[in-house]
Amino acid sequence: KQEVTQIPAALSVPEGENLVLNCSFTDSAIYNLQWFRQDPGKGLTSLLLIQSSQREQTSGRLNASLDKSSGRSTLYIAASQPGDSATYLCAVYGSGNTGKLIFGQGTTLQVKP
């Protein structure tokens, strides 16, 4: 059974720091991996989707990497800002053809001014 783990559960950094959020999964036979952002009391905003044939994806100050063989993905946030404060969720798509997502528990990030 696929399990997704995100460490740390919470992170507090001063503004301007570069930071890395970690995601690990137990079954390397994944289809794709997606990172989401969730603000308190809100829905999910898709940040980056990495297809299984890709190693990384970039969008602005965000860079996500995928290493299927080791069961790991990282989300790198450059020059963090207070507006980056949110919960970041990692989710993997199983290798079947149903598109089901399996989520980690999330990392709650606080960027202090």
Place this chain on the structure above:
Amino acid sequence: NAGVTQTPKFRILKIGQSMTLQCAQDMNHNYMYWYRQDPGMGLKLIYYSVGAGITDKGEVPNGYNVSRSTTEDFPLRLELAAPSQTSVYFCASSDPSAGSYEQYFGPGTRLTVT
């Protein structure tokens, strides 16, 4: 396009009551999903559908039912509500023909059972 819409946004139910959470999408996606998110946790799959007339259980289906009579709509039915069903419910859809199965999420329904 409105994308994925969910109604209601908030609801309080008494124990034993029933209700239907509505989900609709206007992107002509064949695949649709229902998730629940408990406080401080990630999302867990309740039910999913790969097309009209086809539904299947996810990780946490007990206490819920779904139907998929049209491509656009995927309602989630709660029978005999219990406090354990207090959660935020998210509906999502995807288009497998696009090759990535990328899911698009609705804004969620916050349900409290007391």
